[in-house]
Amino acid sequence: MTDDARSQGLDAWADFFEHLSLDTLDRLAALTVPEVRFRDPFNDARGRDAVHAVLVHTLNGCRDLRFTVTHRLYAADLAILRWRFEATVTGIGRMDVIGTSEVRQASDGRVAEHIDHWDSGEHVYLRLPLLGAPLRLIRQRLGGRKPGASPPD
Numbered sequence: 001m002t003d004d005a006r007s008q009g010l011d012a013w014a015d016f017f018e019h020l021s022l023d024t025l026d027r028l029a030a031l032t033v034p035e036v037r038f039r040d041p042f043n044d045a046r047g048r049d050a051v052h053a054v055l056v057h058t059l060n061g062c063r064d065l066r067f068t069v070t071h072r073l074y075a076a077d078l079a080i081l082r083w084r085f086e087a088t089v090t091g092i093g094r095m096d097v098i099g100t101s102e103v104r105q106a107s108d109g110r111v112a113e114h115i116d117h118w119d120s121g122e123h124v125y126l127r128l129p130l131l132g133a134p135l136r137l138i139r140q141r142l143g144g145r146k147p148g149a150s151p152p153d
Contacts, residue, residue, distance in 0.1 A: 009109025010079050014069040017083070022059055028052055032111045040116035062087035079103045085118075 009031070016027055028048055037044070038051040045051045059065065064087055071082035081101040088094050099118030106112050 005107070005109035006074070006079070006105055007109075009105050009111065010072060010081075010103060012109075013103065013111050013114075014072065014081060017067040018069060020055065020059065020065065020067060022056070025052060025055060028055070030110075033106050036111055037113045037115075039114070041118065061090045064088055077104065079105070 013031055016024065016031055028051065032048055032051070035047055036051055037046050038054060039045070043054045045054045066086045068084045068086075069081050070084060071080075073080040073082075079102075081103060083099055083101065085095065085097045085099065097118050099116055101117070102113070102115040103111055104113040
């Protein structure tokens with residue numbers, strides 16, 4: 001894979017997420033290999049149709065969705081994107097998440113694998129009405145602090 005193909009492919013992929021909407025999902029086919037894999041804390045989708053379905057579900061469950069890619073880092077066999085996700089999510093409320101994605105590309109720069117890493121416990125599970133309270137108690141007993149709390153002296 002040439003550095004140009006890799007860079008152009010990654011830039012196009014980042015742009016795809018930064019402009020993600022139901023109207024832009026048709027770009028998925030040009031940006032990915034047919035057997036693309038997309039994994040996040042809640043999904044493990046394989047193939048364009050499955051990835052498309054995950055993105056539709058995400059878009060339908062969010063208002064004011066915005067991805068901002070803040071960094072692109074390259075290693076020998078993958079790229080890392082650092083991003084910020086902001087949205088109002090049905091059943092959760094306002095989310096503001098910093099995360100990273102491992103992106104593996106085919107020789108022509110198209111995305112073959114995209115794996116997201118972000119703290120679903122803090123941003124989702126702890127905020128759910130029935131799950132949140134027991135999880136916060138467990139976290140407290142294990143020595144975890146509330147988000148934003150000062151570290152102990």
